[in-house]
Amino acid sequence: MTFRRIVSAFLLSGAAAFAQSPAASSAAPSPLDKLQLQYANGIVAVAEDKIITVADVMRRVGPFLQQIRQEARDDKDYAAKLENAQDEAIQELIDQVLIIKEFRKDEKRHIPESYIDNAVADALAEQFDGDRSKFLAYLRAQGKTQRDYRKDKEEEIIYHYMQSQQRKSQSIVSPVRIETFYAENKDKFYREDEVKLSMINLARNEGETDEALKAQANQILIRLKAGEKFADLAKEYSRDAKRSKGGDYGWMQRSSFKPEFSDPAFNLKKGEVSEPILLPEGCYILYVEDRHHAGIQPLDEVRDQIERLLILQMTRNSEERWLERLRRNGYVKHY
Numbered sequence: 162m163t164f165r166r167i168v169s170a171f172l173l174s175g176a177a178a179f180a181q182s183p184a185a186s187s188a189a190p191s192p193l194d195k196l197q198l199q200y201a202n203g204i205v206a207v208a209e210d211k212i213i214t215v216a217d218v219m220r221r222v223g224p225f226l227q228q229i230r231q232e233a234r235d236d237k238d239y240a241a242k243l244e245n246a247q248d249e250a251i252q253e254l255i256d257q258v259l260i261i262k263e264f265r266k267d268e269k270r271h272i273p274e275s276y277i278d279n280a281v282a283d284a285l286a287e288q289f290d291g292d293r294s295k296f297l298a299y300l301r302a303q304g305k306t307q308r309d310y311r312k313d314k315e316e317e318i319i320y321h322y323m324q325s326q327q328r329k330s331q332s333i334v335s336p337v338r339i340e341t342f343y344a345e346n347k348d349k350f351y352r353e354d355e356v357k358l359s360m361i362n363l364a365r366n367e368g369e370t371d372e373a374l375k376a377q378a379n380q381i382l383i384r385l386k387a388g389e390k391f392a393d394l395a396k397e398y399s400r401d402a403k404r405s406k407g408g409d410y411g412w413m414q415r416s417s418f419k420p421e422f423s424d425p426a427f428n429l430k431k432g433e434v435s436e437p438i439l440l441p442e443g444c445y446i447l448y449v450e451d452r453h454h455a456g457i458q459p460l461d462e463v464r465d466q467i468e469r470l471l472i473l474q475m476t477r478n479s480e481e482r483w484l485e486r487l488r489r490n491g492y493v494k495h496y
Contacts, residue, residue, distance in 0.1 A: 205251055207494045208258035213251065221250035251495075257320050259487040264319045272318050280314040327480055334471045342467050343460050350458045354415045356426050357451040359391055359408040364400040364443040374444035378437035381446060385434055391448045400443070408448070422447065 203215040225246060233239035264270055289295040300310060343350070361381060363374055381394055392407025399408050415423050425435045426447050435447040 204496050206255055206496060207492075208255040209262055209492050211258045213254045213258075217254055218247060218250050221254065222246050255493055256484055256487070257316070259484070259491045259493075260323045261316050261319050262491065263487055264323050272315050272322075276318055277311055277315050280318060281311060284314070324480070327483055328476045334468050334475070338471060339464055339467050340460065342471060343463065347457050350463050352453055352455065352458050354427055354455045355412050355453040356429070356449045358410045358413050358426060359395060359448040359450060360401075360403065360410055361391075361395045361399045361408050361446040361448075362401040362403075362443060363398065363445065365441070371439055371444075375437055375439065378444045378446055382434070382437070391434065412453075427452075 204212055205215055205218055206213045222243070226243075229242050229246060230239055233242055285291060285293065285296055289299065300307065305313075361378075363377055365374060377398070381398055384394060385391060390407075392409070395408030396404055403410060413426075415427055418426060421438060421440055422445070425438055426449060429435060429447065429449040429452075431449060431452050433449055435445075438445040438447070
């Protein structure tokens with residue numbers, strides 16, 4: 162059995178102990194621990210002078226096990242998704258080595274000791290609850306020294322720094338490119354009817370009659386017509402979770418409403434308030450602060466959205482080209 166298959170077999174059997182929080186490493190061993198440790202230092206790949214082990218991959222994949230299981234349709238799909246996650250983890254670990262090598266090519270570049278001190282202090286506080294004995298127990302379980310741990314933190318800082326520098330180089334998109342993308346993808350910017358809705362929800366108390374609810378709603382309408390703000394009255398009267406926000410439900414599409422609300426809401430013009438809407442569960446007053454009619458959104462409304470999308474695409478493409486170059490020029494061996 163290859164080490165790649167060994168990783169999958171462990172994860173499929175629920176052997177996620179490698180992925181638990183560092184503080185949990187001192188817990189009582191599971192029945193699989195002996196078997197896990199037999200292969201824990203098995204070599205998955207070598208990148209430059211760095212050996213990547215089964216345990217490294219398991220620690221990287223472990224935190225995502227629950228999400229992978231939830232998203233999988235069945236056991237076969239789970240195994241396929243898990244194997245894909247494992248392959249991605251191996252590639253990320255290799256890329257991290259190659260990126261750090263690229264950083265160290267320039268002898269003038271270095272990470273200040275204070276940055277590493279702060280990273281270690283943050284880890285001690287967040288991962289080990291500030292308990293140094295837990296931290297030292299974790300190091301013993303990992304077979305690492307404090308110097309090794311500091312080196313790991315330094316390499317994490319270098320890895321994220323180099324990625325951020327690469328992304329910064331792709332931060333400007335020309336107006337022409339934005340306009341071209343908009344012209345070629347207008348269908349992506351179709352918008353349904355929308356209203357910016359606020360609501361006062363007079364939820365029916367036990368034994369409360371229709372007449373009592375209507376009377377209260379009418380008193381609210383009188384105060385609105387007298388010039389009081391809808392948000393202030395919602396905070397005073399509304400009986401739902403949006404009360405503290407002045408009844409603000411934000412932008413909502415017609416398809417998001419149940420019929421009892423959709424017709425009244427979309428018959429209102431900007432700035433109008435509905436008549437009381439009486440339902441078995443309570444009485445409601447709607448306020449449309451603004452509205453958008455169905456259609457293609459104007460370029461000015463989506464320009465920032467397009468710019469962010471194009472920057473993301475450019476960043477991904479640039480980063481992949483950069484990584485491909487590092488991979489070509491680096492030594493990598495898979496097992």
